[in-house]
Amino acid sequence: MSTALHPAIHPDSVLAKVCQFALLITSKGQELPRRVSLPALDTTAHLPTETTALLAAIDNGNDAFKGAIMHATIPQLVTKRVATAYAPAKTIRVGEGITSYQVNGSERFWVGDEAVNTQQSEGLPVGFTTERLPDGRFQSYLAACLVELLLKAGYRPGIYDLYASFGLPNEEMTLHGARPEVAAALRLLHQTPFVVERADEQRQITSWTVRLVELSPYPQSFGTFAAWYYTVDGKPIPTTVVRHVTLDIGGGQFHDCEVDLDRRPDGRVKLRMSANLLGDGTIAIARAARDVIRAAHPGIHLSDAEAQQVLLTRTVVVGGHRLAVDEIVEEVIAARGQNILTRMLPLVQEGRNFLLFTGGGSALLESKLREIVLPTRTTREYLFVLREFAPVLNVIGGYMLALASAGRVGKLLASPRHSINIEMQ
Amino acid sequence: MSTNAIPLRNIPTEVVTIAEAIAQQTGLSLTAIYRLALASGVLVEATKITPDREGTYAGLDGTYLARALRRHLGSAIDLLLAYGEHPITNVSAAQAIASEKVGSLPTDEELEQGSPFDSSLGDDLESLGIGLGLSQS
Numbered sequence: 076m077s078t079a080l081h082p083a084i085h086p087d088s089v090l091a092k093v094c095q096f097a098l099l100i101t102s103k104g105q106e107l108p109r110r111v112s113l114p115a116l117d118t119t120a121h122l123p124t125e126t127t128a129l130l131a132a133i134d135n136g137n138d139a140f141k142g143a144i145m146h147a148t149i150p151q152l153v154t155k156r157v158a159t160a161y162a163p164a165k166t167i168r169v170g171e172g173i174t175s176y177q178v179n180g181s182e183r184f185w186v187g188d189e190a191v192n193t194q195q196s197e198g199l200p201v202g203f204t205t206e207r208l209p210d211g212r213f214q215s216y217l218a219a220c221l222v223e224l225l226l227k228a229g230y231r232p233g234i235y236d237l238y239a240s241f242g243l244p245n246e247e248m249t250l251h252g253a254r255p256e257v258a259a260a261l262r263l264l265h266q267t268p269f270v271v272e273r274a275d276e277q278r279q280i281t282s283w284t285v286r287l288v289e290l291s292p293y294p295q296s297f298g299t300f301a302a303w304y305y306t307v308d309g310k311p312i313p314t315t316v317v318r319h320v321t322l323d324i325g326g327g328q329f330h331d332c333e334v335d336l337d338r339r340p341d342g343r344v345k346l347r348m349s350a351n352l353l354g355d356g357t358i359a360i361a362r363a364a365r366d367v368i369r370a371a372h373p374g375i376h377l378s379d380a381e382a383q384q385v386l387l388t389r390t391v392v393v394g395g396h397r398l399a400v401d402e403i404v405e406e407v408i409a410a411r412g413q414n415i416l417t418r419m420l421p422l423v424q425e426g427r428n429f430l431l432f433t434g435g436g437s438a439l440l441e442s443k444l445r446e447i448v449l450p451t452r453t454t455r456e457y458l459f460v461l462r463e464f465a466p467v468l469n470v471i472g473g474y475m476l477a478l479a480s481a482g483r484v485g486k487l488l489a490s491p492r493h494s495i496n497i498e499m500q
Numbered sequence: 501m502s503t504n505a506i507p508l509r510n511i512p513t514e515v516v517t518i519a520e521a522i523a524q525q526t527g528l529s530l531t532a533i534y535r536l537a538l539a540s541g542v543l544v545e546a547t548k549i550t551p552d553r554e555g556t557y558a559g560l561d562g563t564y565l566a567r568a569l570r571r572h573l574g575s576a577i578d579l580l581l582a583y584g585e586h587p588i589t590n591v592s593a594a595q596a597i598a599s600e601k602v603g604s605l606p607t608d609e610e611l612e613q614g615s616p617f618d619s620s621l622g623d624d625l626e627s628l629g630i631g632l633g634l635s636q637s
Contacts, residue, residue: 101617107617108617146581147581148581149581229578229581238633248629248630249629250628250629251629252629252630252632258634261634262634265634265635277526277528277536279526289633289634289635290633290634291630291631291632291633291634292630292634293630293631294630297628297630301621305620305621308617308618309617309618309619309620309621309622310618310620310621311620311621311624345627346624346627346628348628475621476621476625476630476631478617478621479617479621479622479625479631480622480625480631480632480633482617482619482622483622483626483631484633484635484636487617
């Protein structure tokens with residue numbers, strides 16, 4: 076499938092390949108690596124040995140889990156988004172069931188949209204990593220999401236070690252890695268085997284064991300820059316952009332990630348990055364919509380996840396009927412979205428910045444964003460990531476970061492070489 | 501919904517054998533399996549006929565039919581991908597992949613030769629202070 080590229084997207088970049096649904100094959104004709112061989116210790120013989128892990132990327136968003144992994148057999152990156160929602164599973168007596176999970180002997184539960192659509196939907200912690208990961212339900216939810224990612228990518232039930240990059244809110248990172256308290260929270264997942272029993276809609280049960288043998292934290296908005304700036308080979312694209320600003324409007328938070336590209340006399344480009352939390356993401360709009368809906372329908376109590384879904388579906392269930400609430404959503408976006416626009420205005424007004432808009436919220440606010448961006452900029456000075464990729468671009472770039480990180484500590488296992496003759500097509 | 505019983509005859513023996521094997525493996529009744537197969541099957545059959553003047557398939561809008569099929573065909577598509585039989589858009593690439601799959605699998609030595617990934621990104625991450633795993637920090 077061929078899609079016309081925006082002039083600000085280099086045709087060799089990962090972003091270009093993903094937007095064009097192209098196979099991720101390097102300039103040497105090799106598939107992007109799927110696995111890494113890591114040094115390990117044989118605990119019985121106390122001898123050094125090696126272990127192999129699948130490469131993956133996780134963007135632990137407040138509104139949704141986003142994951143990326145190479146497909147098991149074809150060289151394409153598979154992404155999976157699962158809304159941050161958890162509900163204890165009920166027994167479905169008749170008809171098609173709902174996919175449910177049990178992790179390390181936990182209660183059986185539903186996640187994602189299925190959990191949102193039940194009246195038993197429980198809120199999972201929203202906020203910083205230290206507030207979210209200690210919750211046992213959240214850990215179970217995360218393990219279930221990893222299984223869904225593996226399944227979507229064509230993997231079969233089994234035991235999987237994963238080497239994963241892990242997207243964190245930008246402000247949780249320092250020049251020396253994740254903040255100590257954040258690293259401590261991540262260790263709750265590190266090397267922990269999660270035994271996931273998955274019962275599908277036909278009640279077929281499969282068993283998966285997932286273990287995050289390594290976690291490599293990264294500032295989540297930097298993932299988008301990585302997808303824009305690097306080729307499938309991991310090389311930087313040639314560009315005249317010297318100041319790149321990613322405006323990442325997520326569900327929970329709204330961040331910027333400013334990267335200066337400083338070209339040195341020897342031709343190398345030195346990167347300098349700063350990233351900031353600018354405020355609440357679309358959750359602020361969702362909660363405002365929830366309040367307006369509750370004022371109109373006092374019996375309706377929506378969780379954060381349900382309120383976010385109202386923004387996407389523009390419907391709400393009242394008295395057993397699904398009602399359209401387009402007008403309410405539009406009014407709330409007009410009123411509360413202005414706050415997000417105001418916070419980013421200084422970055423938009425700074426004419427020396429190249430602006431890249433991404434995150435699920437950028438699609439929600441795109442028409443209003445265009446109103447403030449287009450009058451002062453030419454096409455090559457900004458980029459709105461396509462709607463279907465905006466929510467997952469951080470994790471797509473995150474996969475490239477996982478590759479780079481894994482390549483520094485282990486041996487990337489190259490996938491088979493392909494003799495694809497592009498000119499012959 | 502029609503309540504008329506529809507007699508089904510002349511079902512090939514191998515189809516019945518497969519259905520019985522599914523029943524044995526899943527614990528579902530044969531009736532349930534045939535019901536599921538019928539539900540999936542009519543959607544697939546709808547894709548085989550020429551769209552009518554309104555552009556619908558057996559009265560179903562293309563978008564609706566595609567969404568309905570997606571729920572039923574997910575596992576089938578996975579299987580096609582796994583065995584290199586999926587008619588993906590990039591035919592040359594698909595043929596290349598399929599031809600490799602029928603050949604011998606690469607050895608670990610072959611896999612390790614020449615990592616295709618450049619060190620530039622890793623160097624940039626190091627200069628930015630990111631890219632270290634928890635085990636290293």
